[in-house]
Amino acid sequence: MTDKNPVKYYLLEILAGLALFILGLILLLKFNSAAARAAMMIGATLTLTGLLSLLIRRVAFTPQEKAAMRWQAAIEENDERNIRLKEKSAYITLQIMRIALCIFVIIVGFILPFYWPLVIMAVLLLTLASLLPVIFAAIYARRM
Amino acid sequence: MKNRLAELRKTRGLKQEELADQLAVSRQTIGSLENGRYNPSIQLAFKIARYFSLPVEDVFIYEEEANDD
Incomplete structure (x- = not known):
């Protein structure tokens, strides 16, 4: 590590x-x-x-x-406290990024709908940001 | 969770840096533990208790209403 x-x-x-x-x-x-x-x-x-x-x-x-x-x-x-700090900040960052991505999808989807590749990419990113925590949680749940 | 870390460290005449070195943690962790801002993992709690040759419950005092952090 x-x-x-x-x-x-x-x-x-x-x-x-x-x-x-x-x-x-x-x-x-x-x-x-x-x-x-x-x-x-x-x-x-x-x-x-x-x-x-x-x-x-x-x-x-x-x-x-x-x-x-x-x-x-x-x-x-x-250091376990440092690890905990990183985990907490990563979690909060993830929450903020999800909200930011949602806002981005709404803005791009409703204001600039003609940029559909951008909308698709943003939706894919949002899906990824929502799915990855679930997948990793399932993986780690089996190990712990 | 309260603890007697500061008191135990001082009776041994150790600085935070020295105790941190002995326990292989950062000085900030010792500071946070002493201030009660951070609760250690079970491993670290046992490591600390073992270092002071005391049972873990003599170093850390569990309180029901304490927060989980």
């Missing part, structure tokens, strides 16, 4: 930043748009912060400190 090796995330951040930067560069050369410049800027920032974080982690901490940080991260990850 615990996977708190931040190096992986830093590397991912660097890669994502580089990809975004290159994409922005290609788009800039083709279209010279503001979005391309924004993508380049975000990409560069991501790459730089990722590199800096990696550097700080490699240079600034001793192996003992790194082990202590990993231990602390594992505690935070597996």
